[in-house]
Amino acid sequence: MVIIWQYLIILSFLGLSACGYHPLLIDDAEVPSNYTYVIGPGDGINITVWGHPDLSGAGTVRPDGKITLPLVEDILASGKTSFELARLIEHVLDQFIRDPSVVVIVTGFQGIEQQQIRIIGQIGGSGGDSGSSRYSGMSLPYQRGMTLLDIIIRIGQIGEFADGNRASIIRRVNGQYQQLGVKIDDLIEDGNMDANVNMLPGDILVIPEAFF
Numbered sequence: 001m002v003i004i005w006q007y008l009i010i011l012s013f014l015g016l017s018a019c020g021y022h023p024l025l026i027d028d029a030e031v032p033s034n035y036t037y038v039i040g041p042g043d044g045i046n047i048t049v050w051g052h053p054d055l056s057g058a059g060t061v062r063p064d065g066k067i068t069l070p071l072v073e074d075i076l077a078s079g080k081t082s083f084e085l086a087r088l089i090e091h092v093l094d095q096f097i098r099d100p101s102v103v104v105i106v107t108g109f110q111g112i113e114q115q116q117i118r119i120i121g122q123i124g125g126s127g128g129d130s131g132s133s134r135y136s137g138m139s140l141p142y143q144r145g146m147t148l149l150d151i152i153i154r155i156g157q158i159g160e161f162a163d164g165n166r167a168s169i170i171r172r173v174n175g176q177y178q179q180l181g182v183k184i185d186d187l188i189e190d191g192n193m194d195a196n197v198n199m200l201p202g203d204i205l206v207i208p209e210a211f212f
Contacts, residue, residue, distance in 0.1 A: 121206050
């Protein structure tokens with residue numbers, strides 16, 4: 001139900017995007033200094049149990065957020081840092097081996113939803129002559145210091161009929177969603193670096209279709 005509610009919020013903001021411009025995003029937000037990546041479903045992880053190669057291994061966090069290792073069945077990995085997961089595995093293995101020492105390394109990044117950047121709208125050539133759908137979507141794991149320009153580079157292609165200067169970012173501020181305008185066309189076409197705002201974990205970038 002939570003996921004359905006979040007997507008209804010996104011769709012409602014998409015409808016508002018078609019109505020006009022939004023207050024410009026003031027680039028004054030900073031990522032908390034204690035920001036730490038949290039493991040999420042789809043992440044690749046490499047687990048090493050020192051001195052016990054038979055208990056070590058690599059794998060992918062399942063959609064339910066869990067992983068399975070020898071002697072460690074269905075342990076919840078999602079929502080934990082690599083340090084926290086290593087300590088939890090040590091706690092479980094302590095029942096079977098003496099003083100286990102575990103290292104967890106994340107090798108493929110998806111992250112939890114609250115640490116992703118989600119993009120929806122005119123991306124990847126959507127709305128062009130290829131017959132693709134009107135709106136496309138994708139998500140990216142947040143990286144510290146990530147900016148709007150970084151997101152555009154990662155997207156790779158803005159739709160032919162996108163209105164970049166009516167784009168907006170949906171951001172949760174003080175527990176409430178706010179929709180704030182960004183100027184993608186000014187950034188890309190005019191090289192206006194003042195339009196290159198910082199992104200935050202959990203941001204949703206909406207790129208609407210242009211009016212004709």
